[in-house]
Amino acid sequence: MNITLSKKSKIKNVDFNNLPFGKIFSDHMFVCDYFNGKWNDERIIPYSDIKISPSARVFHYGQAIFEGMKAFKSNDDNILLFRPDENFKRFNLSSKRLAIPEIPKNIFFSGLNELLKADQKWIKKGIGNSLYIRPFVIASEESINASEADFYKFMIICTPAKSYYENQEIxxxxxxxxxxxxxxxxxxxxxxxxxxxxxxxxxxxxxxxxxxxxxxxxxxxxxxxxxxxxxxxxxxxxxxxxxxxxxxxxxxxxxxxxxxxxxxxxxxxxxxxxxxxxxxxxxxxxxxxxxxxxxxxxxxxxxxxxxxxxxxxxxxxxxxxxxxxxxxxxxxxxxxxxxxxxxxxxxxx
Ligand SMILES: Cc1ncc(COP(=O)(O)O)c(C=O)c1O
The missing domain is CATH 3.20.10.10 (D-amino Acid Aminotransferase, subunit A, domain 2)
Structure with a gap:
């Protein structure tokens, strides 16, 4: 996998005691593209905007799926994921229903592993602290024909998180x-x-x-x-x-x-x-x-x-x-x- 690390981390500007959910993103992201009938070019790059055509089918027909999972840090500094196999299975179940090509297991897990290693300082110790991980796929093909696409992007981005709804009446x-x-x-x-x-x-x-x-x-x-x-x-x-x-x-x-x-x-x-x-x-x-x-x-x-x-x-x-x-x-x-x-x-x- 190609790994390009960011030159300057954003982490020192982040107040980890005051995190709005899902608005701050870690330094890197994983990207992989589907073309020629297979997933290609797995890479870790600095988190950034992506270039995509306004006619990409995702904008018109919502051909997109995602997952939500968390990484935790143990007291002995291990990065732990909770049942990621289940997220992987559900990711492909969702993909299948939306006529999106399934992701091979090695791509999903190597992408996750490398991204979390690159962004490990974003995972803080202590119960309640985690790094929320968002794998997703979008139909990136330039076409507004109302059918499934031939080109897709699979990406993983991460956002540091505290517990949702802490101390609120629900x-x-x-x-x-x-x-x-x-x-x-x-x-x-x-x-x-x-x-x-x-x-x-x-x-x-x-x-x-x-x-x-x-x-x-x-x-x-x-x-x-x-x-x-x-x-x-x-x-x-x-x-x-x-x-x-x-x-x-x-x-x-x-x-x-x-x-x-x-x-x-x-x-x-x-x-x-x-x-x-x-x-x-x-x-x-x-x-x-x-x-x-x-x-x-x-x-x-x-x-x-x-x-x-x-x-x-x-x-x-x-x-x-x-x-x-x-x-x-x-x-x-x-x-x-x-x-x-x-x-x-x-x-x-
Ligand atoms: C509609 C819906 N139901 C249930 C859940 C809980 O699922 P999980 O425990 O896998 O996060 C989620 C969150 O992912 C959800 O979006």
């Missing part, structure tokens, strides 16, 4: 008017357009005092699916419930990890459909103990309450919250503090 709105995804659609993929389509409904929800939306099924809006960038868990009595994965829900890596961690703690975790009426009745009876979201950006995020048809429902703040325990257990794995689930750790070397 309220979520159960959405009945708009849909995030439909059966047979692209909801299971990290297709860029899925996120663009959420911006307007989320903006409306934010104006009503919510941080995120709980998406429901697009047919009847009664089955709970997931939140904007998180999968959801509901603790009703002793059961910890999360919706089963289907083609309108993203198969979250944090979700599947939390299921396994919960099982190892002896919790009664179950993947089954949960309806809005069950949520309302369990709230009414006091059996709803807790709701939390899971995702790379937030790890595990306790939710304070939810809104449904002009009413707001506070989740009993006094009921004990296992989400705190789950978050600690997850982070201990991510930062290499514990030996359990060490098979999920990937050391950059």
């Amino acid at each position: 309220w979520v709105k159960i959405e009945e008017r708009y849909s995030r995804a439909a059966k047979g659609g692209v909801g299971f993929a990290k297709a860029s357009g899925n996120y663009a389509a959420q911006f307007y409904p989320t903006k409306v929800a934010k104006n009503e005092g919510f941080q995120q939306i709980i998406w429901t099924d697009s047919n009847y809006h009664d089955k709970i699916e997931e939140a904007g960038t998180m999968n959801l868990f509901f603790r009703i009595n002793k059961e910890l419930i999360t919706s089963p994965i289907n083609d309108s829900i993203l198969d979250g890596i944090t979700r599947k990890s939390i299921i396994d961690i919960s099982k190892s703690m002896g919790l009664d975790v179950i993947e089954r459909e949960i309806t809005v009426s069950e949520l309302l009745s369990s709230h009414e009876s006091g059996e709803l103990k807790e709701i939390f979201g899971t995702g790379t950006a937030v790890a595990v995020l306790p939710i304070n309450g939810f809104g449904y048809r002009d009413k707001k429902f506070l989740i009993n703040p006094k009921s004990n919250k296992i989400s705190i325990d789950l978050k600690n257990k997850l982070q201990n794995i991510q930062y290499g503090i514990t030996e359990s689930f060490s098979e999920w750790q990937y050391k950059v070397s």
Whole structure:
């Protein structure tokens, strides 16, 4: 791989205690181009603007996919990734659905490794600190013909991150008017357009005092699916419930990890459909103990309450919250503090 290191690092201008999410980028990026029917010219170069034609199909038809993952630094200075194999699999699953050529595993992993080595000083120690990694592919072909492209760019960029929503009350709105995804659609993929389509409904929800939306099924809006960038868990009595994965829900890596961690703690975790009426009745009876979201950006995020048809429902703040325990257990794995689930750790070397 061709590696060109930047002559001057931007790092000394960055206040790592005051990081806006996703606005500051590390010194380097990985780039690779698809042409002649294969991925070519893998390279690490200084982070910079790219040259692209205004007719590139990505601008017109949104043929683009991405991933979100994090690198952590252990106390003994190892750079750790959390289950990157899962991100790689999901990347290619998303690509396939969007008719984008899949990325070979060696290109994905050598790109990641070399980039993280080049930018390792951007990964700070301490729980809560991480380098958020954004691999993505765009259709770069100069053509506005409405079909899949013959040329693409695969890139990886990185932004230093703190925990999202730290110390904020989180309220979520159960959405009945708009849909995030439909059966047979692209909801299971990290297709860029899925996120663009959420911006307007989320903006409306934010104006009503919510941080995120709980998406429901697009047919009847009664089955709970997931939140904007998180999968959801509901603790009703002793059961910890999360919706089963289907083609309108993203198969979250944090979700599947939390299921396994919960099982190892002896919790009664179950993947089954949960309806809005069950949520309302369990709230009414006091059996709803807790709701939390899971995702790379937030790890595990306790939710304070939810809104449904002009009413707001506070989740009993006094009921004990296992989400705190789950978050600690997850982070201990991510930062290499514990030996359990060490098979999920990937050391950059
Ligand atoms: C729609 C959606 N659901 C769930 C998640 C959580 O997935 P993961 O745990 O793999 O980050 C994300 C974030 O990536 C997301 O964008």
